[in-house]
Amino acid sequence: MEIRKVTILGGYGRGGEKERVDQVDLEMGDLLSIVGPTGSGKTALINDIGLFAAEDTPSRRRILINGAAPAEEFLDDPAKNPIALITQHTGFLSDVSVASFLDTHARIRRSGNRDAVVADILDFANQLTGEPIITDSAMTELSGGQSRALLIADAVIIGNSPIILLDEIENAGINLTRALEMLRKYEKIFVFVTHDPRITLSSDYRIVMKGGAMQNAITTSLEEKRIGEKVTELDKIIMGMRDRISSGERMLEKEFRAIMDMTWLT
């Protein structure tokens, strides 16, 4: 089935009040951010999308695919599920090896050549982590960053899902700028739950959450997009410092002053 559009029909906030945003339409290729303070219901919103809510979650929202109620097989057969959801979890509970986990997942998602898919996932994941993932190690042995990197790679590659939902990937200890660059190579619907201005300002629009409800939908202006690019540059500088400190180098004040003098920042 070809996915063209995902629709969120508004429900109710935590206090039972109707959501101010009553409909959101996501078209193929759209990049959406969900923002809002801690506890405002961001995770609940993408979980609603990921579970194809049909007025059966606390928010009473409804999700439509191509304008109609989604088929039950989306929930019963992972191979037919068009959504990949990367949750906030940074650890696995599975007591199996990375290789056997990925192989089983590729099997149930019926991705063609399993060995090739598993190799692609590891290659993708290892570009985001500091230390490469060893396939013989148990899933439970992976670090927080390695776990998130593996989940992102798995979601993007394994089912080739047209809709990808990501919950606060900036908190994962992975190279975010690199991750965003790699993700944008794919033509998909991306929904980012995020506190990070780099992600928000490069999205097409953002939903602002409050009290469990969708409060507002804001289209990113050209001005905001320009700011976003500068913030990304700024972040590259900070990432560079982080990498150098991580590898045991010293920071020098004169270098830092040179950065602060750069006129493009102002």
Next chain:
Amino acid sequence: MKLIMCAGPPTSGKTTVLRQVARRLLKKGRRLAYLKIDVQFADEDELFRNEFAIPARKIYSGDLCPDHASVLVLGDAVKWAEEEGADLIVETAGLCLRCAPYIVGSLGIVVLEATSGMNLPRKIGAMLTLADIAVVTKIDLVSQAEREVFRANIMDATRIEVLEADALRGIGIDRLVRRIERAEDVTMPLMLKGSPPVATCTICVGKKVIGWEHHFGVLRKLDTDLFYRGE
């Protein structure tokens, strides 16, 4: 009347699922009675009585396997529920991994938690293979990838309908409720689905000495080639 038999390992979320189910079924006007069969402690009867004001009881199996106890008491329990004009929900302890409490014509639900080991579906035998539906709880605590791999492990153990739920928040419960509404009424005489593999042996009658040489009847040595598929 409908008979719903719910089994599953300790703390897998049976009570939490059944409370969500009961709330929805009662709202739709169905009458329910609840029975908990456990070994030596249970408080779910009070919980269901207090929360829903429905007839609720418990029974302790003590030195019997809880699924054997169920065979003995279920006839009385069905009569009791019938007198109350209610469908009967039975939550069992699910401790004996050889037996299963499911009855022909009842709806057998096994509750497993997504947070348990990946091999769990292969370890619990008849409790899973003789059930009609597996409900996987605690999906809020694992990633989608892990949820899907856990589902694969269930499907590898047995072909069964699998529903996933966040039982705390009631997510995924509506589908289970629809499945229960479709269940048939039980017909008399009630028959157990599987034959429980239990044997009377010298250990059953109280002989405590260790080592097969000291016993007779059903014996097993360390190098016995054992295979048991749970029915």
